Amino acid sequence: MSAAAGAPREWPDRVALRFALNGRAVDAWAAPHDTLLAVLRDTLGATEVKYGCGEGVCGTCTVLLDGAPINACLTLGVHAQGRTITTVRGLAAAAGAPGTAAGDMHPLQRAFVAHEAAQCGFCTPGMLLTAYALLADHPHPTRAEIRTALGGNLCRCTGYTRIVDAVEACVRARQGGDRA
Amino acid sequence: MIPEPRADGLSPAAYRVVGRALPRFDVADKVRGATQYAADWQMPGMLVGRILRSIYPCARIRRLDVARARALPGVAVVLTARDLPRSGVEEDPTGAGLLRFTTPILADGVVRYQGEPVAIVAAASDASARAALAAIEVEYEPLPGVHDAEAAARRGAERVHEGRDNVFVHWKLRRGDVETGFRGAAAVVERTYRTQRVDHAYLEPEAGVAWVDADGVITVRASSQVIEHFRALAEILGLPHNRVRVIAPFLGGGFGGKEDMTVEPYVAALAWATGRPVRMVWGRDESLLARPKRHAFVMRYKTGAARDGSLLAQEISLLADAGPYPLLSPRVLFAALVVGCGPYRVPHVRIDARAVFTNNVPASAMRGFGAMQMTFAYEAQMDLIAHALGMPPAAIRERNFLRKGDRLPTGEAAGTYVALPELLRRAQDALGERSRPSGPTARVGRGIACNMQPYGRTVWFQDRASAWLGLEADGSLVIRAGVPDLGGGQAASLAQIAAEVLGVSVERIRVHVGDSALTPLAGGTFATRQLYMSGNAALRCARELRAEIAPVAAALLEAAEADLEFADDHVGVAGAPDRRVSLARVVAECSRRGVPVSRLSAFQGERSAPPDLDTGQGRTFPDYTYGCHAAEVEVDTETGETRLLKYAACHDVGRAINPQSVAGQIQGGAAMGIGQALGEEIALEAGVNLTTLFANYLMPTAPDLPDIQAIVLESGEGRGPFGARGIGEPPTGPPLATIAAAVADATGVRPLELPITPERVFRALAGRAGTKEGR
Ligand code: FES
Numbered sequence: 001m002s003a004a005a006g007a008p009r010e011w012p013d014r015v016a017l018r019f020a021l022n023g024r025a026v027d028a029w030a031a032p033h034d035t036l037l038a039v040l041r042d043t044l045g046a047t048e049v050k051y052g053c054g055e056g057v058c059g060t061c062t063v064l065l066d067g068a069p070i071n072a073c074l075t076l077g078v079h080a081q082g083r084t085i086t087t088v089r090g091l092a093a094a095a096g097a098p099g100t101a102a103g104d105m106h107p108l109q110r111a112f113v114a115h116e117a118a119q120c121g122f123c124t125p126g127m128l129l130t131a132y133a134l135l136a137d138h139p140h141p142t143r144a145e146i147r148t149a150l151g152g153n154l155c156r157c158t159g160y161t162r163i164v165d166a167v168e169a170c171v172r173a174r175q176g177g178d179r180a
Numbered sequence: 181m182i183p184e185p186r187a188d189g190l191s192p193a194a195y196r197v198v199g200r201a202l203p204r205f206d207v208a209d210k211v212r213g214a215t216q217y218a219a220d221w222q223m224p225g226m227l228v229g230r231i232l233r234s235i236y237p238c239a240r241i242r243r244l245d246v247a248r249a250r251a252l253p254g255v256a257v258v259l260t261a262r263d264l265p266r267s268g269v270e271e272d273p274t275g276a277g278l279l280r281f282t283t284p285i286l287a288d289g290v291v292r293y294q295g296e297p298v299a300i301v302a303a304a305s306d307a308s309a310r311a312a313l314a315a316i317e318v319e320y321e322p323l324p325g326v327h328d329a330e331a332a333a334r335r336g337a338e339r340v341h342e343g344r345d346n347v348f349v350h351w352k353l354r355r356g357d358v359e360t361g362f363r364g365a366a367a368v369v370e371r372t373y374r375t376q377r378v379d380h381a382y383l384e385p386e387a388g389v390a391w392v393d394a395d396g397v398i399t400v401r402a403s404s405q406v407i408e409h410f411r412a413l414a415e416i417l418g419l420p421h422n423r424v425r426v427i428a429p430f431l432g433g434g435f436g437g438k439e440d441m442t443v444e445p446y447v448a449a450l451a452w453a454t455g456r457p458v459r460m461v462w463g464r465d466e467s468l469l470a471r472p473k474r475h476a477f478v479m480r481y482k483t484g485a486a487r488d489g490s491l492l493a494q495e496i497s498l499l500a501d502a503g504p505y506p507l508l509s510p511r512v513l514f515a516a517l518v519v520g521c522g523p524y525r526v527p528h529v530r531i532d533a534r535a536v537f538t539n540n541v542p543a544s545a546m547r548g549f550g551a552m553q554m555t556f557a558y559e560a561q562m563d564l565i566a567h568a569l570g571m572p573p574a575a576i577r578e579r580n581f582l583r584k585g586d587r588l589p590t591g592e593a594a595g596t597y598v599a600l601p602e603l604l605r606r607a608q609d610a611l612g613e614r615s616r617p618s619g620p621t622a623r624v625g626r627g628i629a630c631n632m633q634p635y636g637r638t639v640w641f642q643d644r645a646s647a648w649l650g651l652e653a654d655g656s657l658v659i660r661a662g663v664p665d666l667g668g669g670q671a672a673s674l675a676q677i678a679a680e681v682l683g684v685s686v687e688r689i690r691v692h693v694g695d696s697a698l699t700p701l702a703g704g705t706f707a708t709r710q711l712y713m714s715g716n717a718a719l720r721c722a723r724e725l726r727a728e729i730a731p732v733a734a735a736l737l738e739a740a741e742a743d744l745e746f747a748d749d750h751v752g753v754a755g756a757p758d759r760r761v762s763l764a765r766v767v768a769e770c771s772r773r774g775v776p777v778s779r780l781s782a783f784q785g786e787r788s789a790p791p792d793l794d795t796g797q798g799r800t801f802p803d804y805t806y807g808c809h810a811a812e813v814e815v816d817t818e819t820g821e822t823r824l825l826k827y828a829a830c831h832d833v834g835r836a837i838n839p840q841s842v843a844g845q846i847q848g849g850a851a852m853g854i855g856q857a858l859g860e861e862i863a864l865e866a867g868v869n870l871t872t873l874f875a876n877y878l879m880p881t882a883p884d885l886p887d888i889q890a891i892v893l894e895s896g897e898g899r900g901p902f903g904a905r906g907i908g909e910p911p912t913g914p915p916l917a918t919i920a921a922a923v924a925d926a927t928g929v930r931p932l933e934l935p936i937t938p939e940r941v942f943r944a945l946a947g948r949a950g951t952k953e954g955r
């Protein structure tokens with residue numbers, strides 16, 4: 001991952017990028033071959049996006065691109081041009097729903113804490129974003145559907161049971177809300 | 181997950197904070213993305229560090245020329261073995277005076293495994309660092325090397341190290357006389373079992389940043405299980421020990437893989453040579469290629485039992501492929517030796533446990549530490565003996581279970597309650613009704629397996645941990661302990677223990693961990709020792725601090741010390757709810773009277789000499805955690821594919837400090853074992869690693885696994901704080917044997933080799949006709 005934040009002379013082919021990161025416009029220089037992961041982590045300091053494999057398997061680098069989960073390690077930074085990127089730090093704000101007032105956490109994040117769905121926490125930012133995208137599209141998934149949706153996010157610590165518990169608890173809480 | 185009454189019938193003691201499923205403070209940081217892991221650290225002027233690794237598993241280095249690389253723009257430094265004051269530290273990896281060995285930091289003249297570091301660079305950008313690696317000229321003379329552990333162990337085999345035998349550890353255990361045992365046996369079963377090499381595959385690859393601080397101290401902030409490595413780093417750099425500092429931030433997983441040094445010596449050397457901050461993050465490919473793995477074991481078992489199922493004799497020979505350097509192999513093999521017979525009484529035992537040098541990727545510590553591979557073999561033997569005698573698998577186990585006070589094969593007594601009968605019953609019951617096969621070619625099967633896993637280091641290492649507690653003027657509490665937190669809640673558990681004793685609410689406790697300069701040394705987080713050791717240190721420290729301030733509080737309250745209650749950030753008087761003062765008030769009064777409100781305490785583990793080296797008789801581990809797992813699988817007899825349907829994991833944890841964290845350890849440990857049972861393998865061909873991508877290293881994903889039921893029993897008998905036992909490693913052990921037993925139950929064919937892939941099952945089923953393999 002490159003460390004240079006804006007050295008356009010050394011890299012004459014660098015392009016100026018502008019996109020929305022967690023609701024704020026950001027600018028960055030990026031070479032055409034720089035991954036979005038490198039741009040986010042090294043240029044913009046968004047270190048909550050993790051490197052776990054760089055080959056699109058582990059899902060620790062998951063971010064939302066215009067709301068859809070993608071692997072930032074397999075996406076070029078220039079793809080973000082003019083678009084919207086959400087990391088786990090933008091999740092509470094992205095909720096924009098009742099329930100966020102109680103703290104700086106999305107209900108999914110609170111459920112992860114309550115169920116201890118994170119141990120080392122390295123998979124957690126990616127897990128949360130994938131779960132968030134799942135619930136945005138499918139508000140009432142079964143446990144099996146939750147497992148399938150999380151299939152691209154590895155976790156080595158939890159064995160997944162708690163993560164599914166936490167997501168399911170969110171679904172239940174929401175169903176309770178729907179009925180009310 | 182519901183704590184049971186003590187197995188001996190006593191109900192658990194009532195605690196206010198201990199035993200509650202409190203949310204962990206570090207998890208709240210982690211879900212926000214706020215935790216600064218090793219690779220997230222940034223410093224002005226920071227350089228990028230990279231390693232040039234050997235492309236051959238075994239070769240002589242004829243020429244190594246770094247001049248061109250050094251001259252490239254952006255390259256700050258290129259270092260080879262010759263540039264380090266010392267490229268390695270001489271150590272005794274047995275701790276028992278049996279071996280001296282220096283493991284090189286950088287290869288000097290010869291490489292002994294594929295991926296071995298040859299040179300390191302620091303450069304202004306990753307592009308320049310990679311360019312520098314490409315510009316280093318190395319001329320190798322490839323050698324055939326030694327790649328088969330069994331061949332390497334034979335007399336006259338090609339040697340990995342000139343002048344040294346390939347077999348570099350040979351632990352022996354001798355008890356009774358196995359020949360006598362076998363003569364009296366009604367059934368004797370002999371099998372050879374093989375477990376494969378697997379990777380820790382923590383999701384956080386090895387990473388760290390090093391810099392030279394303003395006072396000249398080389399500081400390394402790295403993903404490490406052992407901050408005490410500062411001493412080795414100082415030796416390598418030729419500095420006094422107090423000039424190197426190691427900080428372990430919260431880890432993205434460790435599992436034993438960050439117990440040996442990873443990036444530490446390389447970033448430290450690069451920062452030392454350049455005077456600038458250097459960051460090094462290993463690629464996943466580097467991690468899979470060259471980091472030490474779990475040992476591949478070959479285990480030959482011969483087991484004899486009487487007609488009533490009583491075990492009479494175990495003869496075991498174990499060979500482990502260590503790769504070219506000892507690392508922690510001697511200790512891994514010793515743990516395997518001690519638990520080789522499993523949690524059973526056996527009068528006649530003979531075990532030989534050997535580790536052998538090869539030119540394969542090194543092997544060292546991994547969760548379960550040798551003990552877990554043995555479970556695969558000894559539990560299969562129990563099933564096979566049961567089958568031979570016409571007994572159910574549960575019955576033969578019940579007949580032989582260790583009980584408190586029984587002698588282990590090492591001659592020492594099992595020192596605490598052994599809850600195995602209850603564990604077995606609970607695990608079996610948890611599976612509920614048997615599933616129906618999902619199709620005409622599907623077969624459903626069930627298996628159980630029990631295990632024992634030591635917690636704490638072997639007693640001859642004379643283990644010790646310290647912790648510091650201090651009350652602040654506002655009544656909040658600070659804990660300092662040199663404990664690396666791997667993600668298992670190591671830091672949060674200390675807060676819960678201190679809260680119980682001092683009455684400070686956990687939200688008002690700040691825990692500082694893992695800094696060799698600023699937190700008292702606690703020993704690394706490995707060997708399932710941290711709750712046992714640092715938990716006891718924190719408990720002792722809290723009790724001593726409480727004793728210090730209690731007279732002051734008693735004076736303030738005009739009450740007897742014995743009547744004081746420390747709770748809810750106050751000190752009160754039992755039975756008089758209106759008589760209480762805040763902790764802040766007590767602290768103020770302490771200050772006025774000159775009574776200290778902080779304290780440093782240490783917990784000294786049991787100390788003993790190494791056991792007798794010819795017989796293995798003596799004191800070994802402080803204690804053990806016992807468990808039983810049960811699984812239900814479905815095997816498709818047409819494809820050989822195994823699907824895990826149900827899984828239950830039951831352990832006696834003594835006392836659950838935080839039942840939710842404990843259950844999480846059990847679920848995660850079981851999942852790791854399941855991965856090894858069914859899919860994971862680091863595959864080598866003549867020392868060349870074929871699995872350097874996550875894409876072909878097959879770990880369990882969420883849809884691969886069923887819910888893992890964690891069942892926590894609390895006997896109240898453990899050597900940790902409040903009677904806790906360690907639980908980090910124990911749940912990793914049983915899955916190998918549990919799943920193998922379930923597959924055997926479904927198909928009639930017993931897997932003797934791992935992983936249990938569809939190909940292996942298919943071949944076994946196809947080849948079964950005519951053979952009479954027991955289940
Ligand atoms: S780092 Fe992107 S999928 Fe692993």
Ligand code: FES
Nearest residue numbers: 119123155156157
């Ligand atoms: S919590 Fe550690 S990888 Fe998921």
